[in-house]
Amino acid sequence: MARVVARQDLRAPAVFVLETLAVAACYYAGGRLGLLRELHIDGAVVSPIWLPTGVAVACLLIFGLRCWVGIALGALLVLLHLTSLRPSSLGVLVGSTAAPVCGCLLLRGVGFRTDLTRVRDCLHLVFLGAFAAMLISSAIGAGLLVATGDLPARDVWRVGLAWWVGDAMGVLLVAPLLLLLYRVRAPVRWSRWREAVGLAVIAGCLVPLATYSRASLLFVIYPLLIWAALRFQLGGSMVCALFASVMATVAATDHVGPFEHLTEVEVLVNLHAFNGALALTALLLSAVITEQRNTRRSVERACQELVEVLEHLTAGEAAARPSRDEGGRPRNTD
Template sequence: ALIALGNTLEALAGVWLLQRNSQFDVNLHALRDYTSLIFWGGCVAGLVGAAVGPAVLLVAGIFTPDIYPLQTLHWWMGDVLGVVLVAPLLLVWHQFPADRLDYKRLPEIVLLFGLAFLAGNILFMGWLADSFGLYAQHFWMFLFVAWAAVRFGAHGVLLLLALIASQALFGAYRHTGLFADDLLRTQLVNFWLYIVTLSVVGMMLASYIRAETLSKQAIGKQEAFFHLISDNIDDFITVLDLQGRQIYSCPAYNKLFGQDSSPDKLDCFAEIYADDRERVRAVFNEVVKTGIGQRIEFRFVLPDGSLREMESRCGVIRDAEGEILEVVVVSHDISKRKQVEMEIRNLAFYDTLTQLPNRRLLEDRLSQAMLASKRNGSFGAVLFLDLNNFKPLNDTYGHGMGDALLVELAQRLSHCVRKVDTVARYGGDEFVAVLSELGEKRVNAAQEALGIAEKMQAALAVIYTLQYTNDEGEKVAVAHHCGASIGCILFTGREASQELLLKWADMAMYHAKKNGGQKICFPENCEDVTQSGQFSVPVFH
């Protein structure tokens, strides 16, 4: 009863020790699970049974105290061997390996265990000693254990170990084979070490192969998942080496650039618009250097010469040591988004009819011109234009004809100014031009502003040939004459606010219109405008 109690306590101690490890898997899928079972459930827990069993037998007088240490060692070795052979066999085989032991593999199973049984009898039972005696060595069984580990996993290894241990133990009992005199010489210590070593090596190999197989399966699933995404996604996925050459490109990318063949080692920067290429290359080099992903917008040049606006995000692939191996780039076509943004910007800052800047953008351009004038001391000017003879066209032929006139008129005005200047539609038939960088002398600035204003009047005075559709559906050409009254005010950054400049230019325009139209009017100076509102044409006009 006491021995049974000791054995029970040993089993409970083993279970308690193993349960303390939350990562322990009773299916022994990993090598650490097997080694934990052997160490905690066998070596450590076996001390409990080895302490109780021999002590009970010693008290009962079964053996003398002088052999108590050896009996304790044998008891512990027996318990450990039981855990090494029997416990894993029960834990692993409670799940039948249908995938490894199907009927198609039955011939291989029979061959493995048949040869192992024959080899075991030769090694441990003394079979064919005259023929194989010189070659019957312990290491032959490692061949069969390795075979079982590779082809049948832990299930095959444990079943084969049970067969080998049974044959070796039976041979030692009959005093035949390799362990014939082991009982007398080492008290079966050699047998114990051999079986434990064979078990650990076999399970180690089986666990490693299982881990490799699971890893390959996981990688295969990831690759299949990746290809499923890359083959069906609208975005463009490319993998580059550290020199920027393509290693992989998804089907969408190949379709975009017409690359039916493998894109291996193609220079991806060659497909980028020339103005963006160096900027993209610099971002790529920064990613390779730091390993930190980046986002960038650029333009692709397609084979037909057209451009695509792209937004790309890139990251790195590292090896197990953290070294950067490759760069993954996921690009998204943002051409439509850019087009929408441009349309929104046009609606916000440009007149929808003439495509000239509207009041909001005019205020921004005037503010910039005033800041530039304040910074460099040069003069600027504001020209305020009001069309003459526009209302009769609208009243006679309708707003469609009026709109057509405004579109052509806007084009003519745009051709009259410099690149640094701005022409904006102020509202209705009123336009404003902001002139910058007219020089540091007021007289010279006024002369240049007057020259541009006269150029505008001359351009607007050319007859407009417009077409409209009459009630019969016929297109009728209409010739129309339209001019403009222009008010002009010079400024430097120190003189006035935007509101005041526009007010002065507006007052100058009305003064020109009041005096017969088709005039260009300058105030004498700012003080005259603010105090008396009197205007006069400068001497050079």
Template sequence: MVRTEQLRRPTVAALRILGVAVFYCVGGWIGLQKEVLKVDGTALTPLWPSTGIALTALLLLGAGVWPGIALGTLVGFLPLGPVGGIEIAITVGNTLAPLTSLLLLRRVGFRVELDRLRDGVALVFLGGLAGMLVAATVPVATMWLRGVTLPDGFWTAWLVWWTGDAMGVLLVTPFLLLLCRLRWPPHFHRWAEVSALVITAVVITWLATMSAFTLFFLVFPVLIWAALRFHLAGSAPFALAVSLRAIWEAANPAGAFAHQTLVERMITLQAFNGSLALTSLLLTAIVTEQKNIHQKIEEACDELTEVVERLVPGQGARLRPRRQQAVEGSEGST
């Protein structure tokens, strides 16, 4: 029995690492479908899903699966030719960045449920913006030191790389964390509201991205609706879908991105994506945190009612209507 357990642990660890590598490669393939800049054969995109996949894997499976990130990065280079110094630098950056994000998030007590405001803030500023500095700086600096010509300059390449990796964390990681604990709506009226939300989201997103005018702000009322009514289950998929649509238009370019330079498109796109992700995460965290507070208040009231009932029989029942009114009043005020 002990020997079987000893054999099982390395096997499970190896399968996890292999699985992370496979999903990382798939995320990289998806990200390369809409590249906006190519540097020495390396494509840069405004959204790199693999960083979100990598951080999610580290959060759920532990830091021990980091070889899967490195393996997935190296395997992605094989169809492009031999692996050299630049490819090694990219692999190092892609591996160290999510590990850095993991350490920063653990430092502040991050919870994968994203049910507190501090969790949303931590994922945005520590997991996304701070951690992904490593992913951009290591490879771009290596290219610059080796004399590789960087189209539109060093800082443009660095900015595209950093924001693309950061958006992968801010948009993909919440969506994947949601999938791990997603529950389908139990009632028909919830399905009806989901259908109405989806239809509205499709129409508004099309109008916001296809119009020659800058109408991106139109999506935020729908995002607020999704967050208030469905929490992360509504806001995370909506934010990811709208971002993908905006990236599609920016890569073509079309709609509001027409007649813009690369730098202008990237600033417009990533400012929109960043605002979308920030609003989605923080609003969802606030709503979920308030809901949890209401539940704790109800539980405390129930416990207090039981204590009163044991001490003074018959008085606990008289407290229940007042408790119900207090809870309903607090919910109505929010």
């Protein structure tokens, strides 16, 4: 028994270290991907979709608050990649760590369920995990830029807004997919794989055309999103939304298609409006469909149980009813 306890005591720190390194690596990888596309707002560089915030919130919800160490380490690695460490970097590091932790605490406080099968869970993720919590990192980051003299005070609201929306988009587009992937168990049975392939092919052709066309065809993506939500629920709708958002971000940062003749601020507003509408539609529509299907299954199950109870009652009454002869008189069974 002593050996077993000793092995468990040694295993716990090893698991924590590996988990911390894995979270830091995922955070850093998301940061490198997010930095591939940038927008310049009043001299500040912002990412339209900051993927690490989604990674951080998902890891905290799955593994617990102990993941904050990995998040802080990943944020430190991203800062080292961007610039040399300065006193202001500590504030950015604190904000990048505190925002997802506060989002996780807010979601836990309202009884958030990671399966996202209820509309209330999707609304909580949007307004608490994304919009409310990410105000912390954006406010600290923009405030430090003003305090260090790197940003004029009159431009703080635009940079802060761009920072906030980029962080929120990372939560809305990445966190649901990671939560879904964590719940997937092998073997995966796809009864609609032909339809899934067809949807992927159509999306692969239509989404680049819509995002790179000058004719403002971004609205044609929504029927694909509705199709994915109706047939494949959260997984299909979020994959479709993420792909469309990435393609729109590439077009916006390249200033092509519907973003060709727009200023940086106009590009940012149009891009975030499109990405936000996609994420909200995918989350809420898939949750409504899943909730309705679960309700229908519960009603069908209750009806089936009621039928079985009625059958048992009918059988019991028939067995207890005395048999009668041809004249209708009860027979003596003695």
